[in-house]
Amino acid sequence: MTKILITGSKGQLGTEIKELSAKFSNLQFFFTDIEELDISSLDAISNYLKDKQISYIVNCAAYTNVDQAEENEDAARLINADAVKNLATAASQNNITLIHISTDYVFSGDNSTPYTEDQKAKPMGVYGRTKFEGEENVRSTCKKHIIIRTSWLYSPFGKNFLKTMLRLGKEKDSLGVVSDQIGTPTYAHDLASAIIRIIESIDKNSKFNDFGTYHYSNEGVCSWYDFATEIQNTSKNKCKINSIESMDFQCLAKRPHYSVLNKSKIKHIFTIEIPHWRSRIEHCIKRITE
């Protein structure tokens, strides 16, 4: 039986993998979060792995508060970069394939066409910078790795833009949302399915050698304003969404104006079909409200 360790499993993505895991009787999952396995300790990781014969680690742990990271750079770096180095070291020492999740915020936003995996990263803020350092730590330390950059994750769990919009949509009559940041929302449930598919593909192919970096988001392109409008329409909230510019929204971190990811590589190598972002909002809202 293929054994998979999930770190940071109480977050959005980890919880979605857990929800899906029951359908895969050929895979044995070990779900951990910081209380059971703090990935900032290499000793803790090495001890955890002892005698378990883990073949894959999926790292869902991260420091994801983009604004707070601006004032807590050390804390963000500890989890997003240093702890990732620990995981990569332990994975390499134990011949484990490390699947690590990164972000569209590694890009500056200067593009006007979707970013490919080989384009230069140039993060705008601390979160993106520490996530990119984490990527580089994986590349330099663990040959058998898959880095998946994704964007604008949402789910019924944890904190995310969709849940914020549902809450504010009930509390307010109108809301300003930025329309000059363009990207693609990603339903964490879809990303979780893609990750399991990737593991199964690698597992079936003893000659697999396409390790490296991949992009995954839902299909399509939108602004946060478009995303918010679609959320309000789907949830039938009466709150009016007004289009504003980034400079009119007070926050600590700069975000890229354009961070759409080109997904050709992941679709081609792993034969993955990706749903359009607009088609997934209803599914998520139903799970929240039912």
Ligand SMILES: NC(=O)C1=CN([C@@H]2O[C@H](COP(=O)(O)OP(=O)(O)OC[C@H]3O[C@@H](n4cnc5c(N)ncnc54)[C@H](OP(=O)(O)O)[C@@H]3O)[C@@H](O)[C@H]2O)C=CC1
């Ligand atoms: N959320 C988004 O919009 C996006 C996320 N990503 C990336 O996707 C991945 C998953 O994100 P998401 O599910 O939203 O993240 P969440 O913030 O929902 O979950 C992260 C989890 O990691 C845990 N954690 C924090 N520190 C440690 C530690 N030292 N050891 C073990 N676990 C720890 C957190 O625990 P606690 O809550 O107690 O701190 C939390 O449960 C991350 O790598 C993120 O950078 C990429 C693009 C978009």
Ligand SMILES: Cc1cn([C@H]2C[C@H](O)[C@@H](COP(=O)(O)OP(=O)(O)O[C@H]3O[C@@H](C)C(=O)[C@@H](O)[C@H]3O)O2)c(=O)[nH]c1=O
């Ligand atoms: C709540 C709110 C946000 N905004 C803006 C602020 C920001 O520019 C944009 C998104 O806001 P949020 O702070 O919810 O999202 P943010 O934390 O920037 O989301 C990011 O999280 C990290 C973890 C990632 O990796 C990214 O892919 C991305 O998903 O919307 C408004 O314009 N109006 C609002 O009422």
